[in-house]
Amino acid sequence: MELNSFEADNSVSCRLASPIPAVCRTEDCCLGIDEAGRGPVLGPMVYGICFCPVSKKKELKDLKVADSKTLSEPERENLFQKLDEAKSSVGWAVQILSPNTISTSMLQRTKYNLNALSHDTAIGLIQYALDSGVQLKEVFVDTVGPAEKYERKLSQLFPGIEVSVRPKADSLFPIVSAASICAKVARDRIVKGWNFAEDLGEVDTDYGSGYPNDPKTKAWLLNCLDPVFGYPQFVRFSWSTAQTLMDSKAVTVHWDDDDEECGEKAAQRQNNRSMLSYFSASAGGNDQNPTHQTHRFFSERRLRSLDTL
Structure with missing residues (x-):
């Protein structure tokens, strides 16, 4: 193979x-x-x-x-x-x-x-x-x-x-x-040859080596960060490099407690691979169906802060 x-x-x-x-x-x-x-x-x-x-x-x-x-x-x-x-x-x-x-x-x-x-x-x-x-x-x-x-x-x-x-x-x-x-x-x-699962439009693929100390990687992470939706699935969001940028540059998101949500919604968020896929799925589709309706963020890229929600 x-x-x-x-x-x-x-x-x-x-x-x-x-x-x-x-x-x-x-x-x-x-x-x-x-x-x-x-x-x-x-x-x-x-x-x-x-x-x-x-x-x-x-x-x-x-x-x-x-x-x-x-x-x-x-x-x-x-x-x-x-x-x-x-x-x-x-x-x-x-x-x-x-x-x-x-x-x-x-x-x-x-x-x-x-x-x-x-x-x-x-x-x-x-x-x-x-x-x-x-x-x-x-x-x-x-x-x-x-x-x-x-x-x-x-x-x-x-x-x-x-x-x-x-x-x-x-x-x-x-x-x-x-x-x-x-x-x-x-x-x-x-x-x-990375294929971005998210509909992000034109994406700069000059992201360097991917190591945290690479200046190109640092610049790409800063430019690619959306203040609400965070990073695409290409980024290891558990790395301190990504977490530090999200803590300092992104807006705070407040979730309802799981026990106040219906079981299906809580399970859906629990199983999501990333925040990006959560909002994509909430628009009525999933990662396995390329024809699903996407959130406006993915097609228009207009959402920049909680004020516009």
């Missing part, structure tokens, strides 16, 4: 994967895990895995895979193409965590921080490989949190598999470098 197939819908989290090489179902395999986009305030976080038979480790090393952060975009694209073409012995998968998934997870009442989300995503990808018949013998992971604790956790969950969790694993193990490339290429393509 090609990474480009995700570009049609950026509002949800999903998994994309290559076919499983037949040899990976019969020979002992190694698997690497790494992520891209943990720190940005814009766009998704992507976890990647790459796996191959232990006997093919040298061939993977001969491809000269390296930590994706040390490579240029053309180099990453070229190496991903080579990995994808080695489908007789190399497989990969990426798990895309949308900005809304990240933010709603972090802000839910039961604490679910980014480390826990990262651990669960990595665990899910290992389980996916096992469920697909990959004969995993070795797993190499770039650490999230204390390495020894993470390694012990994975070893207990997957007995019989040799687990190695190391800081900077993407520069130590070629199989993790390959996973890093898959994750980074996926994220870059998604961010570059």
